[in-house]
Amino acid sequence: VSIGIALEQTADALERAHHVVVASHVNPDGDAVGSLLALTHLFTALGLAADPVLVDGVPEIYRWLPGMERIQRSAPRPDYDIGVICDAGALIRVGSSLVPTFERVPILINIDHHIADGSFGTIQVIDDKAAATTELVYDLIRLMEARRGQTILNADIAQCLMTGIVTDTGSFKYPNVRPQTLEIAGVLTALGAHPAPINELVYESRSYANVKLLGRALEQLQRSQDGRVAWTFLSKEDFVEFNATDEDSEGIVNHVRAIRGVDIAIFFREIGGKIRISLRARDGQADVNKLANQFGGGGHRLAAGCSVEMPLSVVMNAVAAAAQSQLSTFPAS
Numbered sequence: 660v661s662i663g664i665a666l667e668q669t670a671d672a673l674e675r676a677h678h679v680v681v682a683s684h685v686n687p688d689g690d691a692v693g694s695l696l697a698l699t700h701l702f703t704a705l706g707l708a709a710d711p712v713l714v715d716g717v718p719e720i721y722r723w724l725p726g727m728e729r730i731q732r733s734a735p736r737p738d739y740d741i742g743v744i745c746d747a748g749a750l751i752r753v754g755s756s757l758v759p760t761f762e763r764v765p766i767l768i769n770i771d772h773h774i775a776d777g778s779f780g781t782i783q784v785i786d787d788k789a790a791a792t793t794e795l796v797y798d799l800i801r802l803m804e805a806r807r808g809q810t811i812l813n814a815d816i817a818q819c820l821m822t823g824i825v826t827d828t829g830s831f832k833y834p835n836v837r838p839q840t841l842e843i844a845g846v847l848t849a850l851g852a853h854p855a856p857i858n859e860l861v862y863e864s865r866s867y868a869n870v871k872l873l874g875r876a877l878e879q880l881q882r883s884q885d886g887r888v889a890w891t892f893l894s895k896e897d898f899v900e901f902n903a904t905d906e907d908s909e910g911i912v913n914h915v916r917a918i919r920g921v922d923i924a925i926f927f928r929e930i931g932g933k934i935r936i937s938l939r940a941r942d943g944q945a946d947v948n949k950l951a952n953q954f955g956g957g958g959h960r961l962a963a964g965c966s967v968e969m970p971l972s973v974v975m976n977a978v979a980a981a982a983q984s985q986l987s988t989f990p991a992s
């Protein structure tokens with residue numbers, strides 16, 4: 660199904676709906692929160708009752724986003740006409756407590772830019788060329804405006820959409836930026852959503868604990884003999900020492916990826932009896948989505964994650980070895 664047809668089908672379904680539940684993935688990033696809130700604003704403008712849900716709540720660095728106070732950790736109603744899941748990659752990624760709500764909805768709309776194996780949803784608005792899910796939400800808003808002859812896109816929605824673009828492109832630095840990304844960003848900037856203050860709020864308003872954790876993580880940095888895989892970790896003791904949560908470890912993996920010669924960067928942290936793993940690849944042949952799949956996780960080619968229940972040292976050896984094994988099949992980038 661082409662993206663245009665899927666958007667039309669989504670618009671048709673929305674015309675007939677009353678109660679909509681909207682969700683995105685656990686451990687939400689800027690594109691998850693941004694697309695979720697932009698959709699919530701859209702549905703409200705269309706006269707629908709919309710319930711936005713994130714089982715993990717909203718991370719501190721996104722709490723300034725317009726409408727964020729509407730987000731709940733569970734669905735308040737038992738039943739909905741439509742369920743919309745954005746930026747999630749897979750149904751389970753909304754969080755297991757929320758899956759039954761989405762299994763009950765008669766129409767499930769999946770809006771995403773992840774390449775999903777066995778994609779889900781009655782209607783799938785999926786375009787892996789989009790830099791962010793908010794690009795697809797922008798297209799849906801424009802379509803609804805054309806259908807209704809109504810202006811919907813406003814300054815608040817623009818902030819939400821731009822946040823998704825800024826965070827999923829690493830502030831316009833990643834190869835996923837396409838001409839359309841910058842065209843949409845131009846429209847949003849004209850509406851008052853300049854990328855600079857968003858960048859400041861998201862990346863340059865770090866907690867003290869975040870910077871202390873970064874220092875510890877850099878101290879504990881390791882790499883493979885050929886330097887193509889680098890990794891670091893934070894133990895539960897590290898989190899206790901700085902009175903920090905996993906939210907405070909945001910962005911650390913990018914420092915590992917920035918090392919010259921590194922094709923795959925890995926960041927392990929010991930959180931609540933599990934090991935959470937963030938994976939990043941330098942643009943080239945490395946594919947961390949595949950690597951994450953080997954350990955029950957997922958994401959994109961260049962950014963992915965997973966979570967495993969094994970001792971930290973065991974997990975570190977296993978994932979670093981799997982990364983080296985993938986890289987051994989092609990030359991350094």
Ligand SMILES: [Mn+2]
Nearest residue numbers: 690746792827
């Ligand atoms: Mn995304």
